[in-house]
Amino acid sequence: MSERILNIENLKVSFDTYAGEVEAVRGVSFHVNKGETLAIVGESGCGKSITVQSIMKLVPMPPGRLKEGTIEYLSTDITAYSDKKMQHLRGKEMSMIFQDPMTSLNPTMRIGQQILEGVKKHTGLKKKEAEEQIIRLLTDVGIPNPDKNMLRYPHMFSGGMRQRVMIAIALACNPKILFADEPTTALDVTTQAQILELMNALKEKFGTSIVLITHDLGIVARMADRVAVMYAGKIVETGSAHDIFYTPKHPYTFGLLKSLPSMDLSKETKLEIIPGTPASLINPPKGCSFADRCKYAMNVCNRLEPPENEISQGHAGSCWLLDERAPKVDLIKGEIL
Amino acid sequence: MAKYIVKRLLISVITIWLLATISFFLLRTLPGNPFQTNQILSIEMQEKMMTYYGLNRPLLEQYITYLSNLIRGDMGYSLKYTNRTVNSIIKTTFPISASLGLKALALALPIGLFLGVASAKKRGQAVDYACVFISVLGVSIPSFILGSFLQYIFALKLKILPMAQWSTPLHTILPTIALALSLLATLTRVMRASMLEVTTQDYVKTAKAKGLTESKITWSHQIRNAMVPILTLLGPMVATVLMGTFVIEKIFAIPGLGQHFVNSITGLDYTMTMGLIVFYGIFMVTANFIVDIAYGFVDPRIRI
Numbered sequence: 349m350s351e352r353i354l355n356i357e358n359l360k361v362s363f364d365t366y367a368g369e370v371e372a373v374r375g376v377s378f379h380v381n382k383g384e385t386l387a388i389v390g391e392s393g394c395g396k397s398i399t400v401q402s403i404m405k406l407v408p409m410p411p412g413r414l415k416e417g418t419i420e421y422l423s424t425d426i427t428a429y430s431d432k433k434m435q436h437l438r439g440k441e442m443s444m445i446f447q448d449p450m451t452s453l454n455p456t457m458r459i460g461q462q463i464l465e466g467v468k469k470h471t472g473l474k475k476k477e478a479e480e481q482i483i484r485l486l487t488d489v490g491i492p493n494p495d496k497n498m499l500r501y502p503h504m505f506s507g508g509m510r511q512r513v514m515i516a517i518a519l520a521c522n523p524k525i526l527f528a529d530e531p532t533t534a535l536d537v538t539t540q541a542q543i544l545e546l547m548n549a550l551k552e553k554f555g556t557s558i559v560l561i562t563h564d565l566g567i568v569a570r571m572a573d574r575v576a577v578m579y580a581g582k583i584v585e586t587g588s589a590h591d592i593f594y595t596p597k598h599p600y601t602f603g604l605l606k607s608l609p610s611m612d613l614s615k616e617t618k619l620e621i622i623p624g625t626p627a628s629l630i631n632p633p634k635g636c637s638f639a640d641r642c643k644y645a646m647n648v649c650n651r652l653e654p655p656e657n658e659i660s661q662g663h664a665g666s667c668w669l670l671d672e673r674a675p676k677v678d679l680i681k682g683e684i685l
Numbered sequence: 686m687a688k689y690i691v692k693r694l695l696i697s698v699i700t701i702w703l704l705a706t707i708s709f710f711l712l713r714t715l716p717g718n719p720f721q722t723n724q725i726l727s728i729e730m731q732e733k734m735m736t737y738y739g740l741n742r743p744l745l746e747q748y749i750t751y752l753s754n755l756i757r758g759d760m761g762y763s764l765k766y767t768n769r770t771v772n773s774i775i776k777t778t779f780p781i782s783a784s785l786g787l788k789a790l791a792l793a794l795p796i797g798l799f800l801g802v803a804s805a806k807k808r809g810q811a812v813d814y815a816c817v818f819i820s821v822l823g824v825s826i827p828s829f830i831l832g833s834f835l836q837y838i839f840a841l842k843l844k845i846l847p848m849a850q851w852s853t854p855l856h857t858i859l860p861t862i863a864l865a866l867s868l869l870a871t872l873t874r875v876m877r878a879s880m881l882e883v884t885t886q887d888y889v890k891t892a893k894a895k896g897l898t899e900s901k902i903t904w905s906h907q908i909r910n911a912m913v914p915i916l917t918l919l920g921p922m923v924a925t926v927l928m929g930t931f932v933i934e935k936i937f938a939i940p941g942l943g944q945h946f947v948n949s950i951t952g953l954d955y956t957m958t959m960g961l962i963v964f965y966g967i968f969m970v971t972a973n974f975i976v977d978i979a980y981g982f983v984d985p986r987i988r989i
């Protein structure tokens with residue numbers, strides 16, 4: 349079995365707001381192996397960012413609160429780590445790149461300095477060596493003339509270039525795991541492809557594991573080894589990319605796939621949307637949170653939360669349809685058999 | 686850069702000219718004449734004085750004369766202080782006000798910024814409440830109350846500082862504090878808001894994700910970005926404060942420029958009022974110019 353870098357068990361994160369407790373993450377479990385890419389997909393607001401940010405303890409607490417769960421990094425329980433202890437992990441062992449490269453770099457600091465900070469903190473390199481390291485990094489991420497460009501400010505770069513700088517910052521100390529929170533959402537399609545390619549290349553080169561958050565299934569298809577599908581603060585289905593794309597078992601996963609435009613023009617298929625809106629995270633429903641929008645919903649779905657059912661090795665889903673007592677359905681035809 | 690400076694200079698000159706012109710004509714719409722207010726002068730005497738100072742001539746002619754003198758740097762004679770030019774009055778009183786203003790700023794600026802930062806960092810904690818309390822107090826207590834209060838405590842009761850007057854450095858302490866408190870309050874409030882705003886920025890999260898310590902993030906990522914609104918505020922603040930404050934100068938019997946702003950208008954001392962407006966205007970325009978240059982040092986995006 350390959351080495352486990354990260355293991356998350358039953359993670360629950362809430363926000364205390366005036367409107368009440370927002371249960372952003374409601375019992376999420378997953379793991380990440382060495383050198384693999386795990387994609388987390390799901391609708392906006394389902395808790396993807398909060399999940400990964402709580403692993404690095406970047407969620408402001410309060411108003412956030414880690415209610416339950418364990419976070420294991422390289423078999424060490426880091427759930428209760430203080431901010432001080434986390435500082436040694438952040439940037440060195442685990443890194444993050446964010447969605448919007450326009451706002452995630454400090455506008456008043458030269459990019460070289462922004463990379464240098466982390467390098468200096470974690471490696472104790474001398475100034476000269478650190479500078480060489482920065483030039484090497486910038487070359488790795490494809491920034492031309494790194495010796496000149498390291499002295500420039502973020503606003504002098506395009507969005508794609510800034511995201512490359514962000515990647516350089518994140519990979520500066522060769523972390524074992526990289527959280528990429530929608531790293532290409534703010535970029536145009538061509539730049540998007542370049543950045544993804546770069547991430548894949550660097551992953552190969554350094555053996556970094558990647559947790560990739562996205563709601564673009566096209567990106568999942570080209571990047572991910574495994575996929576976790578999130579809905580309303582929970583993972584509803586998880587499996588290899590192949591499992592998820594070819595044998596999805598949760599109606600939500602299936603709905604997501606059907607909402608993907610197909611290039612196959614021979615078939616007159618209409619793009620399908622999933623009707624309704626995601627369940628509220630304040631007082632979430634007692635049963636399955638997708639029941640309201642699910643056309644196969646049974647009585648039990650509204651009353652009890654579905655347990656996780658293993659479908660095959662490494663493929664699991666939380667849906668009552670997977671129970672042996674449930675009627676068999678054909679998700680493609682949309683019929684109950 | 687050179688082009689920018691020339692352009693700014695041109696705009697400044699036009700601004701000052703507009704300021705002078707509008708004030709010149711507005712001032713003359715005030716009822717009465719400068720000599721009427723002085724009860725002792727008879728009607729004939731008043732007429733004589735008006736003729737002597739050329740105030741009976743057509744307004745447009747007076748305006749042109751004033752402007753051509755102004756261009757040569759001559760702001761004319763005061764109508765109230767016999768035989769004293771406006772230039773000389775400003776020359777003797779401005780340094781006093783400016784020195785008081787600078788002292789107050791030197792006291793208020795570092796403390797205000799520090800309290801603002803501390804308050805934002807400890808948001809919702811006791812330190813924050815204390816800072817907010819100070820800043821509300823500083824903004825809402827009128828300076829004449831604060832001034833008299835300081836005099837009562839330190840001069841009258843404790844007898845460790847002089848009550849008023851402007852001579853030794855010791856004399857400057859109380860008025861400096863009285864003036865500094867309201868500046869400090871404003872600076873604290875703005876810096877706190879600005880720091881809080883910066884705290885939620887994405888790049889702060891990036892900095893945290895790099896593993897930097899809390900204090901390092903504050904120092905190298907937040908404060909510099911939070912300084913932009915402070916600069917905006919600082920331009921007019923410095924200009925106003927250096928011009929002197931009527932109330933503080935009155936309470937502490939300081940022979941500064943501030944008193945003239947009020948006295949010259951109530952006394953319809955046209956030339957003095959005009960002189961002060963133009964002087965103030967030039968000062969304000971310069972301060973804003975410096976601020977615009979300074980922006981560039983703080984934020985490379987607006988570098989010219």
Ligand SMILES: Nc1ncnc2c1ncn2[C@@H]1O[C@H](COP(=O)(O)OP(=O)(O)OP(=O)(O)O)[C@@H](O)[C@H]1O
Pocket residue numbers: 363365370372390391392393394395396397398399411563629
């Ligand atoms: N500071 C906060 N206070 C209250 N609620 C919050 C806060 N931050 C996040 N949330 C809530 O937590 C939930 C999950 O947010 P999260 O950012 O993880 O969503 P996401 O899946 O990343 O969505 P997106 O695709 O839009 O980035 C959202 O419903 C959001 O309203």
Ligand SMILES: [Mg+2]
Pocket residue numbers: 396397398529
């Ligand atoms: Mg998100």
